[in-house]
Amino acid sequence: MTASLDGYDVLLLDIEGTTTPVSFVYNVLFPFARAHAQAYLADHWETPAIQEDLALFRQQAEEDAKQDIPQAKAFSAATSQAEQKDALWAYIQQMMDGDRKVTALKSLQGKIWAEGYASGALQSELFPDVSDAFIRWKAAGHTVAIYSSGSIAAQKLLFAHTPAGDLTPYIQGNFDTTSGHKREVTSYQNIAKQLQCDPSRVLFLTDIYQEAQAAHDAGMKTAVMLRPGNAPQPEHPFPTLPDFRSLL
Numbered sequence: 001m002t003a004s005l006d007g008y009d010v011l012l013l014d015i016e017g018t019t020t021p022v023s024f025v026y027n028v029l030f031p032f033a034r035a036h037a038q039a040y041l042a043d044h045w046e047t048p049a050i051q052e053d054l055a056l057f058r059q060q061a062e063e064d065a066k067q068d069i070p071q072a073k074a075f076s077a078a079t080s081q082a083e084q085k086d087a088l089w090a091y092i093q094q095m096m097d098g099d100r101k102v103t104a105l106k107s108l109q110g111k112i113w114a115e116g117y118a119s120g121a122l123q124s125e126l127f128p129d130v131s132d133a134f135i136r137w138k139a140a141g142h143t144v145a146i147y148s149s150g151s152i153a154a155q156k157l158l159f160a161h162t163p164a165g166d167l168t169p170y171i172q173g174n175f176d177t178t179s180g181h182k183r184e185v186t187s188y189q190n191i192a193k194q195l196q197c198d199p200s201r202v203l204f205l206t207d208i209y210q211e212a213q214a215a216h217d218a219g220m221k222t223a224v225m226l227r228p229g230n231a232p233q234p235e236h237p238f239p240t241l242p243d244f245r246s247l248l
Contacts, residue, residue, distance in 0.1 A: 004247075005137070005140070008142065008201055008202065008203045009201040010142065010197050010203070011142055011143070011202075011203050011247075012146075012147055012202050012203065012204040012205070012220070013144065013145070013204075013205050013206075014146075014147060014148060014204075014208070014211065015150060015158065016148070016207070017207030017208075017225060017230045017231075018205050018225045018227065019126055019146075020124065020125060020127070021227070021228070022207075022227075022230060023229050029109075030109075032112070032116055032121070032122060033096075033108075033109040033112045033113065034093075036115070037089070037108065037112060040108075040111065040112050041089070042085065045085070049111065050108075052107075053104060053108050053111075054088070056107060057091065057092075058075075060072070060103075060104045061073075061075045062076065069094065071087070071090045071094040072091060074090065074091070075088055075091045101181065103151070103176070103177045106149060106151040106154065106176065106177065107153075109150070109154060111153070113158075114157055117157050117160070123162075124157075124158040124159070124162050125163075126164070127243065127244075129244045129245050130164075131162065131164035131165075131167060133244035134171075135170065143172045143195070143197075144170055144171050145173030145174065145191075146159075146173070146174050146175065147176075147179070147204070148175075149176065149181075151176050152178075155174050156168055156174065159171060173191075173194070173195055175194070179194070182206075182208070183208075183210045183213075183214050185218045188214060188219075189219075192219070192220070198219075199219030199220045200220070200221070202215075203220070203221045203223070204221070204222045205222075205225055205241070206222070206225065207225045207231070208233070209224055209234065209236040209238060212224050212238045213238075216238070222239075223241050224238050224240050224241070225243075226240050226241065227243070
C-alpha cells in the first residue's frame with residue numbers, strides 16, 4: 001500500500017527491520033560485540049565509562065537475581081575484581097544469548113561498535129531507499145526521529161557510517177530503552193512529550209506488531225514494515241509498507 005504523510009509532523013523509526021536489514025544486526029553487529037566484549041572490558045575496566053556500565057549491570061543483576069538467573073546471582077555475589085570480571089562475562093553471554101533489550105548491555109555494545117566503526121572494521125548497512133527518504137522528508141519539513149533498543153550512541157554511530165555518508169544531520173531525535181521498553185505504551189507517551197508533539201501527529205514505523213500496538217495505544221499512527229528478511233508477523237490491524245517509497 002501507499003500512504004500520505006499529510007497530517008504527520010514526526011516520523012518515528014525503528015532500526016532493525018525498518019531502516020536496516022535484520023541480517024546486519026544479527027550477522028555483523030552482534031557477533032562483533034560478542035567477539036570483542038571480554039577484551040574490551042579487560043582493557044577499559046577502570047575507565048569512568050565502563051564503571052558507569054558496571055553500575056547498570058549491577059542494577060540489572062539485582063532484578064534478574066529475583067528471577068533466579070544464575071549468572072546474575074553469581075555476578076552480584078562476586079567480590080574480587082577477577083571474580084567480577086569472570087562473572088560479568090558469563091552474565092553478558094547469557095544476555096546476548098537471550099537477545100536481552102537491557103540498557104546495560106546496549107551501552108556496552110555501543111562502545112565496542114564505536115571502536116569498530118572508528119577502525120573501519122564496521123560499516124553500517126541500510127535499505128537502499130533510506131537515505132533518499134531522509135533527504136525528502138527533511139526537505140518537506142518533517143521531523144525524523146529514531147527509537148531503537150540499541151543505545152542512542154549506537155544509533156548515531158550506525159547512521160554516521162553509512163554507504164551514503166553521514167545521515168545524522170537528518171535525524172532530530174534519538175530514543176532508546178532509557179525512554180522505556182518498546183512494547184510499553186508509556187514509552188511512546190514519553191517520546192511524544194520529549195518531542196513536544198501530539199501523539200496523533202506521529203507516524204511510527206516498525207517491523208514488530210506488538211511495538212506498533214503499544215504506539216497505537218499511546219495515540220500514534222503506526223505501520224508495520226515488510227522488509228526483506230523480516231520475520232512474519234501474526235495477523236494485526238495495522239497498515240503494512242514494503243519500503244519508504246510507499247510514503248508519499
